[in-house]
Amino acid sequence: MPKTLPAGRPIRIALCGNPNTGKSTLFGALSGVRQRVGNYPGVTVEKKLGSAKMNGRDYTIIDLPGTYSLAPQSMDEMVSVDVLLGRQEDVGQPDAIVCIVDASNLQRNLYLVCQVLELHRPTVVALNMMDVASSKGIDINVALLAERIGVTVVPIQANARKGLDDLKQAIVQSLQTPVAPFRSPFSEAFCAEVQQIHDISSQESATPLPHYLIQRLILDTGYLHEAKLPGVSASVISAVDSARQRLAATSDELVSIEPIARYSWINQVTQDVICRPDEHRATFSDRIDHVVTHRIMGTGIFALLMLIIFQAVFGFAPFFSDLIESGIGEMGGWVGGLLPPGALRSLMLNGVVAGVGGVLVFLPQIAILFLFIAILEDCGYMSRAAYLMDKSMSAIGLNGKSFIPLLSSFACAVPGIMAARVIENRRDRFITILVAPLMSCSARIPVYVLLTSAFIPSFTIVPWILSSRSLVFFLMYFIGIVVAVLVAWLLKRTILKGETPPFVMELPSYKVPDWRIVLHRVWERCWAFVYRAGTLIFAVSILVWAAGYYPRSAQSDPGFATEIASLESQLESSDGDSNELELILERLQRDQSAAQIRRSYLGQAGQCIEPVVRPLGWDWRIGCAVVASFPAREVVVSTLGVIFNLGDEQDEGSAELRDALRRATWEGSERPLFTIPVALSVMVFFALCAQCVSTLAIIRREMNSWRWAVFSFVYMTGLAYVAAFLTTWIGNWFV
Amino acid sequence: MTTLADLHVGSRAQVARVVGSDSITLRLLEMGLAPGAQLSFVGTAMLGDPIEIDVNGYRLSVRKSEAARVQVTPID
Numbered sequence: 001m002p003k004t005l006p007a008g009r010p011i012r013i014a015l016c017g018n019p020n021t022g023k024s025t026l027f028g029a030l031s032g033v034r035q036r037v038g039n040y041p042g043v044t045v046e047k048k049l050g051s052a053k054m055n056g057r058d059y060t061i062i063d064l065p066g067t068y069s070l071a072p073q074s075m076d077e078m079v080s081v082d083v084l085l086g087r088q089e090d091v092g093q094p095d096a097i098v099c100i101v102d103a104s105n106l107q108r109n110l111y112l113v114c115q116v117l118e119l120h121r122p123t124v125v126a127l128n129m130m131d132v133a134s135s136k137g138i139d140i141n142v143a144l145l146a147e148r149i150g151v152t153v154v155p156i157q158a159n160a161r162k163g164l165d166d167l168k169q170a171i172v173q174s175l176q177t178p179v180a181p182f183r184s185p186f187s188e189a190f191c192a193e194v195q196q197i198h199d200i201s202s203q204e205s206a207t208p209l210p211h212y213l214i215q216r217l218i219l220d221t222g223y224l225h226e227a228k229l230p231g232v233s234a235s236v237i238s239a240v241d242s243a244r245q246r247l248a249a250t251s252d253e254l255v256s257i258e259p260i261a262r263y264s265w266i267n268q269v270t271q272d273v274i275c276r277p278d279e280h281r282a283t284f285s286d287r288i289d290h291v292v293t294h295r296i297m298g299t300g301i302f303a304l305l306m307l308i309i310f311q312a313v314f315g316f317a318p319f320f321s322d323l324i325e326s327g328i329g330e331m332g333g334w335v336g337g338l339l340p341p342g343a344l345r346s347l348m349l350n351g352v353v354a355g356v357g358g359v360l361v362f363l364p365q366i367a368i369l370f371l372f373i374a375i376l377e378d379c380g381y382m383s384r385a386a387y388l389m390d391k392s393m394s395a396i397g398l399n400g401k402s403f404i405p406l407l408s409s410f411a412c413a414v415p416g417i418m419a420a421r422v423i424e425n426r427r428d429r430f431i432t433i434l435v436a437p438l439m440s441c442s443a444r445i446p447v448y449v450l451l452t453s454a455f456i457p458s459f460t461i462v463p464w465i466l467s468s469r470s471l472v473f474f475l476m477y478f479i480g481i482v483v484a485v486l487v488a489w490l491l492k493r494t495i496l497k498g499e500t501p502p503f504v505m506e507l508p509s510y511k512v513p514d515w516r517i518v519l520h521r522v523w524e525r526c527w528a529f530v531y532r533a534g535t536l537i538f539a540v541s542i543l544v545w546a547a548g549y550y551p552r553s554a555q556s557d558p559g560f561a562t563e564i565a566s567l568e569s570q571l572e573s574s575d576g577d578s579n580e581l582e583l584i585l586e587r588l589q590r591d592q593s594a595a596q597i598r599r600s601y602l603g604q605a606g607q608c609i610e611p612v613v614r615p616l617g618w619d620w621r622i623g624c625a626v627v628a629s630f631p632a633r634e635v636v637v638s639t640l641g642v643i644f645n646l647g648d649e650q651d652e653g654s655a656e657l658r659d660a661l662r663r664a665t666w667e668g669s670e671r672p673l674f675t676i677p678v679a680l681s682v683m684v685f686f687a688l689c690a691q692c693v694s695t696l697a698i699i700r701r702e703m704n705s706w707r708w709a710v711f712s713f714v715y716m717t718g719l720a721y722v723a724a725f726l727t728t729w730i731g732n733w734f735v
Numbered sequence: 736m737t738t739l740a741d742l743h744v745g746s747r748a749q750v751a752r753v754v755g756s757d758s759i760t761l762r763l764l765e766m767g768l769a770p771g772a773q774l775s776f777v778g779t780a781m782l783g784d785p786i787e788i789d790v791n792g793y794r795l796s797v798r799k800s801e802a803a804r805v806q807v808t809p810i811d
Contacts, residue, residue, distance in 0.1 A: 068762075068765055068766060069762075069765045071761065071765070073758045073761075073762075104792070104793075105791070105792060105793040107767065107791050108766065108767045108790075108791060108793060111765060111767075136792065138792070221756070221757055221758040221761050222757070222758065223758075252752075253756050253760075254756065255755070255756045255757070255760050255761050255764070256752075256753070256760075256764055256769075256770075258761075258764075259761070259764035259765055259769045260764075260769060260770065263767075263769040263771075263772075276792070289777075289794070293777075293778060293780070293787060294778070295778070295779060295780060295781045295783075296781070298780075298781075299780075299781045383796075387780055387785055387787065387796045388780050388781060390780065390784075390785050390796075390798065391780060391781070391782040391783075391784050391785070392782070394798075400785075499757070499758075499759075502758070502759040502762045502763070502797075502798075502801055503785060503796070503797065503798045503801065504759075504762045504763055504766050504795065504796075504797050504801060505795070505796050505797075506766070506793065506794065506795055506796075507787060507794035507795065507796055508793075508794075509793075509794075
């Protein structure tokens, strides 16, 4: 009897499959641009929903994370199981499941299919990459396969958009026909144990634990025991424990029950279905791999590729960032011309325009890095890179996949942290994210350049190779790396403890990247940054602007106002030689803004924290510049410009600012403010501190919790403070 | 007993069993290193670790420490 389709809501389809099977391509092909991306509550798994229309009905497609098995080992992996079992309330139970499999690697892919069939839900198998299979000389009897597994199998070619209509037809059909019975590959004894626990659960609750979940509880390797799932009562736990004991007594290891049962099912099902050539045919992919994963050539190619990526993010992106900045500067000038001087104009120029600019300047770096990453990922190189780098990265307690996020962080931590998504293991991903901001990014360069050129005497250490200033530069990068290694080591032994995750990684066949997937991924990352992080960065920029602008009243400083007014009127009346007057006026205006910043909340905060920064050898003005640079490190240069009476248009190359810093003395004394140790301590502070609201916003987004963003800020600021203190203290011994 | 970690580039073997009872063992089994599966040793990364193998026609990389859990019978 045909079943009726659910009415009154879109039909829900869950899309699952192994990684590297073209699942994203199929998801894109089914839902087009109508996608919504979010996070599942409490975990760092991306929730991707798409919508489609088939036969006049609305469908919601739930794209589950790629996985080899539905045996959850972590909270993140549990999400897929919960969605499929209808236990994830924010998406609802899927009406049907589409399982995409790689035809060229059918056996391993059928492992997941076998688990999905165990759920007894309407299911369709999409057999992708038939072209790759036939290039390997593999022939698949699709009709026989479908007959054996009892569900419709549709050959498709997702990247060429072939077979999609058949697939949609099959999905609709599966919803209307009863689910064929599936004989579980587990032994009768095992199934009896599952049924017995199910009976216990049924007596206790109107919604008993699903059979699949009971299988998981019996076969658990540790995670479910810790997780304390809802519905798992004390009597269920004790029944599971005794079932485990009985099963362990009759078979060898509990852990191997499932793989042995499922692989023997797979061998039966694929008997005469897969026809392989007798001789292993070296494919195009094999020949590429022979060179690319070669221990010497492969490493050379990898180094070259990394150099190209680094150069692109570090060398080319700033060109586009400069374009954006000058565009925004133009816009600021235009806005400034429209508004009369005052709070609104200052808000628009120094708050809004600077805030928007602060968000947009990151886009070129994000776009360029993710263009490379998406290409490398989609063509199959990414896992080779992780393979080549694993040994060196595991020496510092991470795995090969941490390399690219950390390398990118030398250009900018924001795209670097976003790139950490490729690391499936939660602990390794978190550690990578937490240490990534310690890599010296390009925003630190202005600080390093300004202070090195102002205070580090230039002399040659090794002719042609090393000068004193490049040594200081190198040391700043080196400190970041050393501290990152130590922090990673410490995190692994304290708050992010856990067993070393396995490095059992598929090296997928190479393929030509799908430009739609590549561009979509770049767009997705850029949008995620602008939308999720951008709002916060913008808000903080306005807050810091307000702190520097207020309190402000005409009465507070009548001296400047009257003097400026009288000068302005003199300027207007004198038509001839007014250069000198203009210079005086400019100086007055600068003095006024310096006095203003001193009086502002920001200045007050600087003076307030002076006792804190005194041990570092800093006065309130340096403290104030550091506080003001919370939105972004490079802001410190223009803030120093304002504080040292030069206006806010200073950059790191400015000779004027350099001289002003050299001349600066402690207030009310002749003692120079910046000595070599103090300059170095400011640089060390900036090498290690978390003065970058974009980084903190992206940490919060990627780790799905404010606590980690706060943690990053606190630990980095703490480290930066201690290191700056030590620099001044040790430095003063030598001076 | 010979393990996967003892093999040399180019050699072939059949999986006998995977020792251990934790999630790493489960992952190795799930990825196709179940008893009876045939594999060949393709190569190693620069420092000799991890290793690359071919199982049932696809490429898999594992660390040597993990490969040492996989007991194999070499095929000539």
